[in-house]
Amino acid sequence: MSITSKNSCHSSFSKWRKVRCGVPQGSILGPLLFLLYVKDLARVFRNNHKPVLFADDTSLIVTHLNYTDFSKDNTSAFNKLNKWFAANLLTSNFKNTHYVQFMIKNTPTREIYISYNNTLILNTLNTKFLGLVITNSLSWKDHITQVIPKLSKACYVHRCIRLFMSQDALTSVYYSYFHSLVSYRIIFGGNCLCSSHIFQLQKKAVRIIMGSRPRDSSRELFKHLRILPLQFQYILSFLIFLVDKKNLFT
Numbered sequence: 001m002s003i004t005s006k007n008s009c010h011s012s013f014s015k016w017r018k019v020r021c022g023v024p025q026g027s028i029l030g031p032l033l034f035l036l037y038v039k040d041l042a043r044v045f046r047n048n049h050k051p052v053l054f055a056d057d058t059s060l061i062v063t064h065l066n067y068t069d070f071s072k073d074n075t076s077a078f079n080k081l082n083k084w085f086a087a088n089l090l091t092s093n094f095k096n097t098h099y100v101q102f103m104i105k106n107t108p109t110r111e112i113y114i115s116y117n118n119t120l121i122l123n124t125l126n127t128k129f130l131g132l133v134i135t136n137s138l139s140w141k142d143h144i145t146q147v148i149p150k151l152s153k154a155c156y157v158h159r160c161i162r163l164f165m166s167q168d169a170l171t172s173v174y175y176s177y178f179h180s181l182v183s184y185r186i187i188f189g190g191n192c193l194c195s196s197h198i199f200q201l202q203k204k205a206v207r208i209i210m211g212s213r214p215r216d217s218s219r220e221l222f223k224h225l226r227i228l229p230l231q232f233q234y235i236l237s238f239l240i241f242l243v244d245k246k247n248l249f250t
Helices: 030-037 039-044 067-087 141-164 167-183 195-210 219-225 230-244
Strands: 002-004 010-017 049-054 057-064 098-100 122-124 126-129 132-135
Touching: 030 039, 039 049, 039 067, 057 067, 098 126, 132 141, 141 167, 141 195, 167 195, 167 230, 195 219, 195 230
Parallel strands: 098 122
Antiparallel strands: 002 010, 010 057, 049 057, 126 132
């Protein structure tokens, strides 16, 4: 992906999938041996190249103040990555390889071409990274759009099992199913305008658990079940993040 920030600093984030070799998939030692295998990958890149590794996914963030040098850096970083793969008997899956150009509002898109061995890397408007759908404008609308059907399904499940389970059991299902989807990375998209749709579904789930009518006020229902509404869950999660990462803020 590529980013253009307010100070005209460009950065890119590219994502690759690697083919595992030498260790049978599904083995107990497989993940550990693979992590040891790719441990030295970060040493290939310079300070403005930041690799992000998770299992067999490799992502790379490239930053530069100058656009011309930034464009060259993208190609250079990608070539270094593939040379490292070749030296370590790994290959890139180019079908799942792409980059996204990040930019602020009202910033024109600049064409960046990244290729390797005559294979052009696809430029996309969004990418899925660890369960988050990240768009080129850092808007969380696409991510919330993806989550809403899952939350609707969770409400349907609550409605189906309500007649057979106690209120405590339904609350446990809520936390394991609905709440887990809502709270995951809530600090990113919990305060955007689209999150109001999630709050509507949360109120619907609470009414189903309590057996209330669709238009009943949900304020007292949240209190009775000791469930935080979306806005308060966002504030709590954000404060916990600030406390845990206070060394990042001066």
